[in-house]
Amino acid sequence: MPRAATRLDVRDRVGTLRARTGIARHRYRLNPGLYCVGEPSPASPVLVTANYKLSFDALRKELSGIDAWILVADTRGINVWCAAGKKTFSAGEIAFQVNRARLAEIVAHRQLILPQLAAPGVAAHELHKKCGFRGVFGPIRAADIRGYLARGEEVDERMRTITFSFAERLVLVPVEVALLWKRVASVTLAVFALSGLGPGLYSISAAFHRGMTATGATVLAILAGAVASPLLLPWLPGRQFWGKGLLAGALAGIVYLGLVAPPGTLFDALGLWLWIMALSSHLAMNFTGATPFTSLSGVEKEMRRGLPVQCLGGFLALMFWLLSPFVG
Amino acid sequence: MKEFRYLDNTAILRLNRDACIGCGNCATVCPHRVFALADKKAAINDPNGCMECGACATNCPVGAIFVNPDEGCGCAHYIIQSWIARIRGKNVNTCGC
16 A cells, blocks of 8 residues: 655655646656555545646645545546546546455445545546445645544535635746747747848848847737736736737737837837737637636637637738838 | 636526426535525526536536536637637547646
């Protein structure tokens, strides 16, 4: 029986950092099966979780001084909520792990404590039929497990309600940015190449100078759409994310083009401003996938409005940028 | 969630009160506290709070709840891919989250 530590060591923290920055986000899993913390007895509670290591770590680090069993389901290395949404975290999978670990021979009771966010995939009422264990939904957050166990497995409204605090948004930002680098690199190369086109056929100097200004604008758009928009989410007006990102991009663009790097021509300025707004809007819109309150119907609805605006903005930006040397 | 509200009148969530047996599972699992029990049956208290996670429908023992069944976590890139895939008649890879 593997015994899990309830304190994260340096390797765990490095692993967390790698997963959170997108370096090794998809290879961060552990073997499914039964684990324990402390010195559990047949009467100790059984906590169920996913085999994404961030999920497992989030749980075990809250269990110091607690004797418990941890049943890790095979969710293909995906976290509790997303795996439940994809139905890989299911009553069938949990029942399979219960039987594989021969849990009925290890514990005397017949109860599994499930994370509340497993509910989209796990039909708790089917568990008993499938493996003889009853499933009860514990709190959403692992941090509330201690209080939950201490108070006789009672869950209050606060423990059952999802939150999306500043800190919870902040930890999502690095991955949002890191996953962009390939696309950013190819866009940047293309922009440098196009920036040299002009009346004198091609200018290396223009390619460099205009390319640098445009790249600065791209970086700014990423900051506005993928960093500022998530962090300032509750304070940016409106409910549609593409609008929030557009506004953040518009403001950031005014500051950049007005104060930091004033472009040479009006067309350059218009092109870059539109580019910053379009890209920032798109990145903010994509953040919907990382929030815990946007419905799929809602995201599709706002995409039908936002995407055409972003495409038009990007197209006009390109036109202004290409025409600028000829009219400037 | 009080501090964050998404688009009103958009989420697809339906409850068949005639079929409801009042077990309260939906009220238990909903992370946005959309349901309440009234007269020994579930009631949708805050329809605009729904994010279509599907927890209530999965845990309703009598199938009285219908939630938008489309797969997807709401990543815009994934939705774009699925739109393109629908046009081309192919399946999409998952978004990876």
